Amino acid sequence: MITSSFVRPIAFLKALGARPVTEAAPARDKGSASSRFGGSVQLRHVDAGSCNGCEIEIASTFGPVCDAGRFGARLVASPRHADGVLVTGMVTKNMAVPLRKTFEAVPRPRVVVACGDCAVNGGVFAGAYGVAGAVGDFVPVDVEIPGCPPDPSAITEALRGLTGR
Numbered sequence: 725m726i727t728s729s730f731v732r733p734i735a736f737l738k739a740l741g742a743r744p745v746t747e748a749a750p751a752r753d754k755g756s757a758s759s760r761f762g763g764s765v766q767l768r769h770v771d772a773g774s775c776n777g778c779e780i781e782i783a784s785t786f787g788p789v790c791d792a793g794r795f796g797a798r799l800v801a802s803p804r805h806a807d808g809v810l811v812t813g814m815v816t817k818n819m820a821v822p823l824r825k826t827f828e829a830v831p832r833p834r835v836v837v838a839c840g841d842c843a844v845n846g847g848v849f850a851g852a853y854g855v856a857g858a859v860g861d862f863v864p865v866d867v868e869i870p871g872c873p874p875d876p877s878a879i880t881e882a883l884r885g886l887t888g889r
């Protein structure tokens with residue numbers, strides 16, 4: 725006779741085998757930004773003028789639910805230790821030079837990820853008096869993550885596209 729103390733572990737093991745724990749990794753195109761990195765990517769985050777909505781979603785991206793770290797993506801403190809920059813917000817006049825300097829400090833090969841509508845095209849702040857432009861006006865963007873703000877799952881998927889995991 726199978727007792728309840730055995731049923732729970734058996735059900736757990738069955739559930740593990742029933743479906744993949746995560747979705748399959750996105751396909752990596754040859755010559756794309758993702759093909760420059762071997763399974764992990766370290767990113768220096770730059771807030772170029774965000775409302776902080778995108779930062780909350782990035783925090784969730786690296787939190788316990790999405791846990792982008794398990795796919796090889798990490799945020800690092802120094803651009804010297806990074807493979808690229810993860811930029812949020814449209815670029816304000818005060819942040820145009822710091823963004824460019826941070827990008828230049830990242831060793832090659834390097835990648836630029838524009839996270840959120842503001843970073844991609846200025847979003848709701850496009851044309852505002854303190855705005856110098858979108859991220860692509862100052863550094864070459866490799867990956868765009870649309871949304872205001874983008875969902876943590878969308879950010880995770882984009883980062884998995886870079887790591888290939």
Ligand code: SF4
Pocket residue numbers: 773774775776777778812813814839840841842843847848871872873874
């Ligand atoms: S895309 Fe939306 S959430 Fe992100 S910085 Fe712009 S306004 Fe804020």
